[in-house]
Amino acid sequence: MAFIDLFVVALIPVLKTLLITAVGLLLAIPRVNILGDAARHHLNNVVFYVFIPALVGGSLADTVTASTLVSLWFMPVNILLTFIVGSGLGWVLCKITRTPEHLYGLVIGSCAAGNLGNLLLIIIPAVCEESNSPFGDKLTCSTNGQALVSLSMAICAVYIWSYVYNIIRSYGNLSGKDLTKASTISIDCSGKTLDMFMENYTEALIRSRRSSFEDCEAPDDDQYAEVQEDNNIVHEDVEDKNVSVLAKIKGHIDAFSDKINLKMWMTPSTIATIVGLLIGVISPIRKLLIGDDAPLRVIDSSASLLGEATVPCMTLIVGANLLKGLKKSGVGMWLVAGIVVIRYVISPIIGIGIVKAAHHVGFVGSDSLYQFVLMIQYSLPPAMAIGTITQLFEVGESECSVIMLWTYGVASISLTLWTPLFMWLVSS
Structure with missing residues (x-):
């Protein structure tokens, strides 16, 4: 695949994200004021309770079966390792740059949680469509790639809304704000x-x-x-x-x-993941809901329709929050540079070593597309859901937008460089 083709493949999804971010910024300016503070808060709740569960549950139900779960068992482990590696590096970065304590959760989350959903949904099919792709037949590659990306997106959502959510929440408490109002899902532990x-x-x-x-x-x-x-x-x-x-x-x-908020381990996205897996794995239920001839296919279609609104809504919110960040932000240049280095230099190198080691001991197998997806999970920009979480807690909203702006801007270059290297490694 020519370098210019790879550049276009990596640039298009990132460029789409940046354009939608610009629209969100435009909607938040005082003269327009469509995405003001109250509007962003309500939109976040809709994303959290409706759009994300529909996207995760519908994607899993459509693409994951019992056989795919058995063959792809290492993916949850690999994604967990991306979170662990990123968290450790993010904590070290906070100490080195002397980040304010209430922003620790934002920095650690940005280093730990990658965009393992919507970017892969664009990158993987684009790679499969290339005539000289190393992943074989286009149709087979696209079908298998969709299953891989759906599972990746669902697992990442569970980790984000259980692990990253509680990290941002716990460090956000240090700012002195009352975070109990951030979500109606809470536990009264007053004693x-x-x-x-x-x-x-x-x-x-x-x-x-x-x-x-x-x-x-x-x-x-x-x-x-x-x-x-x-x-x-x-x-x-x-x-x-x-x-x-x-x-x-x-x-x-x-x-x-x-x-830790115990009840937050069972977020709407976690429940949707469980439901989606049950539908996909249990054959009688799957036949009722999934497929062109399924009697209850309208339920699956409705869930897919709702899920399609997730990515643009989250991106609009990030763009709207950027307005505050452009005026005043607590994120310094060295902190942003550190996050970029962690996400696009250190993590991909560690990821190559982990995936190669897993392949050597037989945990992954010989599927080159599977290995490619596992590697690229270490080199993606921060998850857009982090912006939703900071908006829910009203902690680090503007700082998050600045981080997203720079990391997604650099992603167009880093993904272009890492994608051909990953493809060469898995095909050699």
């Missing part, structure tokens, strides 16, 4: 239930001992006073011990709940 339990338990214990004492034979006054004093001491000791134990349990629960 009131435990406090009530402790009070009721202590009162019941004292009543029980008093009842037992009253049932006994009544002693004289001196004996009664002595027994009563001993009983009070016992009551105080028992009460103090139980309160101490329950207080420790309450403290551990509160500390754990402050670090």
Whole structure:
């Protein structure tokens, strides 16, 4: 494949993203004011609760079957490794550049989570369509590529909305903002239930001992006073011990709940992933919903229609947030340069080593397209969903937009350079 062809393949999806970002910026300027603060907030909620689950669940149901899950088991591991590698490098970058603590989550998330969905949906079919592609027949390559990209997108969505979401949320708490209003999905870990339990338990214990004492034979006054004093001491000791134990349990629960929102592990995208996998794997359900002759195919078509709105809406939000970033941003030049180096230099090199090692020990197999997708997952720009998360929490919105602008701008060059190298490595 000629270099100019590869350049066009890598440039087109990135250019589309930048153009839609520019539209979002235009809609947010005060004179137009279509994507103001309130509009962006409501649009984020629609993306979070409707568009992303429809995209993830519909794509998985259409393309993933039981056989593909067995043969592609290493992909979830590989994507997890991209997150782990990026997180570690991002944390080091934050320390080196002395990034403000409330932006740690944004920087770590930008280094960890790549755009494993919509960019691959454009790049992989374009590569397959080339006449001298190393991936064989065009139709077979496109079909297999769609399955790979759909699974990649779904797994990435689960990791982003469970892992990156909670990282940005936890570091965002350091800014002093009340982040409980960012999403209606939350857990009340205030400890009131435990406090009530402790009070009721202590009162019941004292009543029980008093009842037992009253049932006994009544002693004289001196004996009664002595027994009563001993009983009070016992009551105080028992009460103090139980309160101490329950207080420790309450403290551990509160500390754990402050670090992670348990309910956020079951986000709408995670639930959609489970549903999509069940539909794709269970043959009777798949025949009811998927295919031109399926009786309930209208459900799948509706989900696909909703899912198509995900990428443009998220990109518009990033562009609208860029307006604040152009005026004032806490992101320095060295921080942006560090993210670019991590995403486009260090991570791809590490990714080549991981995929080659997995192939050597037999985890991946000999499918060159599969290996190519695994490698390119390490070299993509940050996921657009990060912009949605920062918008939900109102933490680092403008900084996120600046990071997205520069990383996607550089992606047109980096993807052009890495794509032919990856293709040469998997075909040699």
